[in-house]
Amino acid sequence: MRRILFTGGGSAGHVTVNTALIPKFRELGWEIYYMGSYQGIEAELIRRLKDVRYIGISTGKLRRYLDWKNVTDPFRVIKGCYEAYRKIKHIKPDVVFSKGGFVSVPVVLGARLNKVPVVIHESDITPGLANRIAIPFASKVCATFPETLEHLPRGKSDLVGAVVREELKNGDAARGLAFCGFTNREPVLLVMGGSLGSQRINGMVRNNLDRLIDRFQIVHICGKGQIDRTLISQRYRQYEYVTDRLPDMMAMADIVVSRAGSNAIFEFLALHKPMLLIPLSKQASRGDQILNAESFEKRGFCHVLREEDMNDDSFVDSILRLYDRRTEIAENMTRHHEEDAAGKVIQLIMDTAK
Structure with missing residues (x-):
């Protein structure tokens, strides 16, 4: 053997x-x-x-x-x-x-x-x-x-x-909605800050939660030890990390907010999920996520929001603009040869x- x-x-x-x-x-x-x-x-x-x-x-x-x-x-x-x-x-x-x-x-x-x-x-x-x-x-x-x-x-x-990962392509949106207690009548925003979580993105979501849940049902994968148990809403679900349920959650998502790690963004691309990418800044990394995000932006697969340009208004506005362009971006993704x-x-x- x-x-x-x-x-x-x-x-x-x-x-x-x-x-x-x-x-x-x-x-x-x-x-x-x-x-x-x-x-x-x-x-x-x-x-x-x-x-x-x-x-x-x-x-x-x-x-x-x-x-x-x-x-x-x-x-x-x-x-x-x-x-x-x-x-x-x-x-x-x-x-x-x-x-x-x-x-x-x-x-x-x-x-x-x-x-x-x-x-x-x-x-x-x-x-x-x-x-x-x-x-x-x-x-x-x-x-x-x-x-x-x-x-x-x-x-x-x-x-x-x-x-x-092949299993991501077998997700079921209905199962994801049922697991989160969401309805299929309103759009779903999936927020992922990487397996270790992103305190900056987590803070942005929570600072603007009232504005966001007015438009979206939100599933927030926030990282180990980063759940805020004071925030309770039928339209907002928090998880430290997701494995078995991730294909279903990705299937039900209309748009995604994420860091720009290569593996994650190629998975969203394979599933035709329009992305708002917030790459790690050069102060916090070697700048690899910035290059990844710029490459995807040039091909029309995403919107990019630089961390140094991120504030409450720019964060919410970027999400809303992404949602408005979701069909165009998803069509760009379908032309990508996998x-x-x-x-x-x-x-x-x-x-x-x-």
């Missing part, structure tokens, strides 16, 4: 591509392992999957800003590399597939020390810090955007497109496996 080891984590965006591919390899009869942090979101999401053996290792976050943990976390990374090396030596996988995130660095290095080939997937236009560290040790690198190839080494980089990215990645992994 052939064996594959997946890695990636720190946020749900570094896990979703893996969860899209895992069922495919299960069908092919591969033995599946996943290596990540002991208690991170990847552990929570992967441990619920059947026929996947989860292996925890020590990890340390790679930060671009000053923090006292920058002194201690490099030692956790070194410890994680040693743990990954030993555990990979025991597992003997044929190939490692890495989605990135800081948890993946020790796994990629441990694989290289065991001479196990590594395939890396980069979702954003420019590679993140973890992938920039790991790419020299990879056999192949997959890109989502054509622009990304300019930032990757020639000869081992392939444009594959966006890998979208490739079999998952099939390309699977074939590339199989060709790379030792």
Whole structure:
């Protein structure tokens, strides 16, 4: 039996591509392992999957800003590399597939020390810090955007497109409405701030809740520990994080407000959901979400509201303008040619496996 080891984590965006591919390899009869942090979101999401053996290792976050943990976390990374090396030596996988995130660095290095080939997937236009560290040790690198190839080494980089979870395409709007207690007579606004939540977007929604629920039924996925239990309305539903019900909630949504992480926006594109994208500012990130959002805006898939331009009025006005243009934007999305990215990645992994 052939064996594959997946890695990636720190946020749900570094896990979703893996969860899209895992069922495919299960069908092919591969033995599946996943290596990540002991208690991170990847552990929570992967441990619920059947026929996947989860292996925890020590990890340390790679930060671009000053923090006292920058002194201690490099030692956790070194410890994680040693743990990954030993555990990979025991597992003997044929190939490692890495989605990135800081948890993946020790796994990629441990694989290289065991001479196990590594395939890396980069979702954003420019590679993140973890992938920039790991790419020299990879056999192949997959890109989502054509622009990304300019930032990757020639000869081992392939444009594959966006890998979208198949289960999202099987959502049922009626089930979503019933779960939230909504009616099908009024539009639904879905707000997502990423798996870790966005305090800024959460605050904007809640500051303007009366204005928004006058026009929309709102389902708000706000992040762990960020539910405001003082806000009670039949037209407003809050959830920390959604897994099994997410396809139904996405199916019932007329428009979406979201950050601009690559995995999420390609999922909305595949479902033809008009988006208001509020990318993380350059003060809070390396600017990758800004590039993602600009790329989608040029193709007519979304409206973009810069975080530094966001206030109560601009937030509400942007949502209303998006809703007014929803039909035009959805039609633009239907002209997007969706490739079999998952099939390309699977074939590339199989060709790379030792």
